[in-house]
Amino acid sequence: MKGTVLITGGAGFIGSHVASELLKSGYHVRVVDSLVTQVHGDNPDRPSYLHRDAELILGDLRNPDLLDEALEGVDAVYHFVALVGVGQSMYQIAEYTSVNNLGTAILLERLVKNNVKKLIVASSMSVYGEGLYLTPDGQPYPNANRTTTQLKAHEWEMQTPDGLPLTPVPTPETKQPSLASVYALSKFDQEQMCLMVGRAYGVPTVALRFFNVYGPHQALSNPYTGVLAIFASRLLNGQRPIIFEDGRQLRDFVSVFDIARACRLALEVDDARDQIFNIGSGETVTVEQVASRLARILGKRVDPEISGNYRVGDIRHCFPDIARAKEVLGYKPQVKLEAGMRDLAEWLEQQTAHDRFNEMRAELTSRGLVV
Numbered sequence: 001m002k003g004t005v006l007i008t009g010g011a012g013f014i015g016s017h018v019a020s021e022l023l024k025s026g027y028h029v030r031v032v033d034s035l036v037t038q039v040h041g042d043n044p045d046r047p048s049y050l051h052r053d054a055e056l057i058l059g060d061l062r063n064p065d066l067l068d069e070a071l072e073g074v075d076a077v078y079h080f081v082a083l084v085g086v087g088q089s090m091y092q093i094a095e096y097t098s099v100n101n102l103g104t105a106i107l108l109e110r111l112v113k114n115n116v117k118k119l120i121v122a123s124s125m126s127v128y129g130e131g132l133y134l135t136p137d138g139q140p141y142p143n144a145n146r147t148t149t150q151l152k153a154h155e156w157e158m159q160t161p162d163g164l165p166l167t168p169v170p171t172p173e174t175k176q177p178s179l180a181s182v183y184a185l186s187k188f189d190q191e192q193m194c195l196m197v198g199r200a201y202g203v204p205t206v207a208l209r210f211f212n213v214y215g216p217h218q219a220l221s222n223p224y225t226g227v228l229a230i231f232a233s234r235l236l237n238g239q240r241p242i243i244f245e246d247g248r249q250l251r252d253f254v255s256v257f258d259i260a261r262a263c264r265l266a267l268e269v270d271d272a273r274d275q276i277f278n279i280g281s282g283e284t285v286t287v288e289q290v291a292s293r294l295a296r297i298l299g300k301r302v303d304p305e306i307s308g309n310y311r312v313g314d315i316r317h318c319f320p321d322i323a324r325a326k327e328v329l330g331y332k333p334q335v336k337l338e339a340g341m342r343d344l345a346e347w348l349e350q351q352t353a354h355d356r357f358n359e360m361r362a363e364l365t366s367r368g369l370v371v
């Protein structure tokens with residue numbers, strides 16, 4: 001036995017894969033999770049995909065007594081509890097701040113009183129806002145932004161205020177954060193609070209900035225996040241995926257199996273302490289390509305619909321430079337997008353997905369957050 005690990009949010013998509021990865025490697029795993037309705041449905045039970053050897057404590061992270069119980073005898077903590085919808089965070093502001101920011105604060109207060117030896121926190125690409133760009137003469141341009149006027153005119157691509165075109169390049173961890181949503185702000189808060197408190201109390205802490213994670217067990221009925229799952233729900237219900245902007249937004253889709261390995265490495269590699277790492281696949285694709293490829297893999301003969309609408313707060317291009325994770329963690333992505341989408345498709349075949357895209361679009365449109 002290598003030690004006991006507590007995973008907050010361990011019954012969720014990423015946490016449950018990390019639980020399996022750690023159990024496979026000989027750790028004892030305990031999970032604390034409140035099984036929120038948006039992910040687990042009404043009257044949720046222990047999810048069948050959660051490894052049977054994982055101990056589950058049901059409850060809310062903001063309950064300090066529950067945390068003391070959960071932290072008993074724990075050597076390391078993974079902090080994955082978070083509400084994760086970017087658009088939704090712009091109107092459920094109090095709830096996002098309570099679960100994500102206050103939840104982390106309460107966890108840290110209890111954690112430093114227990115003898116925890118390592119903390120790993122899930123952060124997100126969202127803290128960058130737009131990724132890094134280069135000007136036509138090759139100078140880094142880290143503050144790219146689009147005005148409402150540009151978006152209304154469907155001028156999707158990034159340019160300088162003087163109209164010079166900008167070219168997206170891999171974003172390193174050193175890029176200045178640019179927080180465009182309450183969700184992004186809360187993720188930045190989570191990672192910084194963990195690093196800060198970890199340093200102050202001598203608890204080695206690692207923050208992992210995940211890019212677009214996909215794979216089996218991803219919540220299929222949550223229309224607010226997880227673009228591949230949203231497309232899958234549409235396709236499984238005989239609908240065309242609907243694409244915002246022109247579909248040429250660049251992203252890095254990383255398999256949850258690679259994410260789980262990166263999480264284990266963050267625990268096991270001593271040199272990772274007090275650092276931030278981008279975790280992606282190193283492959284870049286457009287949102288339209290990913291929608292079309294998923295349709296093909298699922299055997300659906302439909303093309304995605306390019307809507308020309310846009311979501312307020314969306315990022316045009318962001319994909320990671322993963323050199324630091326390779327060098328320090330020894331991280332090596334193993335799942336190519338094509339193979340990863342097949343893993344996803346195989347699992348999807350046995351699922352019933354409730355397509356709530358129209359509900360999400362109506363909700364965001366009524367608030368002026370989809371235009």
Ligand code: UD1
Pocket residue numbers: 084085086124125126127184210211212224225226227228230231242243244245249251287311314315318357
């Ligand atoms: C977002 C966050 C990610 C975060 C995750 C949490 C950003 C940029 N991304 O990812 O950091 O960890 O939530 O779950 O903050 N789109 C469509 N049609 C749809 C849905 C989306 O075209 O039905 C488009 C969006 O307009 C966007 C892209 O696809 O251009 C999705 O990108 P992104 O926001 O990265 O995806 P999320 O999975 O929501």
